[in-house]
Amino acid sequence: MRAVISFVVFALAWELTGRFLITGAYAFAPLSVVVVEMWRQFASGAIFPHLLTSGYELGLGFGIAAVIGIAIGVLVGVSETLADFLLPLIYAANATPIVALAPLFILLLGVGPTSKVVVIFLLCYFAVLVNTVAGIRTVDRQLVEAARAFRANRLQIVRLVMLPFAVPFIIAGLRTALGRGLVGVIVAELYGASAGLGWLAWSASEQMNAKLLFVAVTILAVSGVTCTVALDVLERRIAPWRHPPLEVD
């Protein structure tokens, strides 16, 4: 309920700012104008190539990063030796602003979607990897011990104890990765592209078309929120013990 009030106030503030405070049409646009423009973009179909391009880049980059990140994360988390060799490198890579490498990948792989997929993959990969490793390595020793007492072998311990224990960590990693991925799409497209929401926002600003710029940004914001909520729902379903049911009175 309070969240709804916040959103209404925010929408009102946006509208009023656009109507009375910043009235130059090329710098800002009130909410109502953005909504109309959004409708027009969808009705004419002009927005779809951009949606598809960005969606494809993010989906592929994030998807591959999630699969490989979890797989490598489990391996590094389980093996002390691998962790000793790789963890310093992984932490360093995770702290590097990989977005800064976007121009390099565009130079190497061209302005098409491939260069963006690679940038997004790298951005997401380390977030998933670092969190998966943390989840596996912080496993409660007692839970492993209990499985060992029932004569579970190493593979069974990984599958039945370590992996389920790491699920909330992995989901946290996916959430971070998604946030980075969304930024990655925009920034990578800014450096050079021919379609996509980031490119659309950039070209709209070049044409001083504020309402189109806000359309692109709003779509990105809504996608971000939707994905986060979807991950929360996923976590509640597969890791219900992390969410003790609230007391009903």
Next chain:
Amino acid sequence: MSATIDLRGVSKRFNRGGNELAVVDHLDLQIGAGEFVALLGPSGCGKTTLLRMMDGLTPIDAGTIHIGAERITEPSGSVGFVFQADALWPWRTVTENVSFGLEILGRPRAEYERSARELLELVGLHGFEHHHPHELSGGMRQRVNLARALAVDPEVLLLDEPFASLDAQTREVMQLELLRIWQARRKTVVFVTHQIDEAVFLADRVVVMSARPGRIRDDIAIPFARPRDLGLKRTPEFNAVVDRIWHLIEDQIAGLREVQS
């Protein structure tokens, strides 16, 4: 089904900050099939280590441990272990926790679900099959812990201070429950505790350990008839036995204090 436990010359040393520490030293102990033995001693006397060695969870440095005819070097299928902190897997339902052991053995789902249902009935958790551990009280979680250990139908049940974290009333209820379940299933039981009255109330035999190095200091037969009820704890005979054991370990606790200070 129950089996004998036979420990001969068992020793264990731990390395703590460069110092070799003899936790258990040339320890011999024989436990008969179906017997209920309480291992009693102050904290740090190596009783938990000894229990873990009986299930092969902690390797021994010297000596041999046999359960029945089987020599123990790693966790054995003939042993059920009840951990102090319940150590239930939080993402598994009560049923899934209880059936873990049979699942590992590759038994069909129908079989281990039926066995879990029966055991939950036995430990008084009928109706909680699909709850997760976090929805249960401490006493209920220890009931699950017990059912889980019984699920593989072990010949020996090892319990490591299972009721230590429970409040006094729940603890007494669980002591009675354990006796009832033991009477129904007749396993050989080794029960580690530092509470004298708990040891005397539950066991046929109280084995008192001394600390550093862990050795057996006394082995006391408990004469009280079974089935026992809580009224036993208010009798003078019961308190006489508790007092006797208290005097046995009193000087040793005092000795420990001197070492520590």
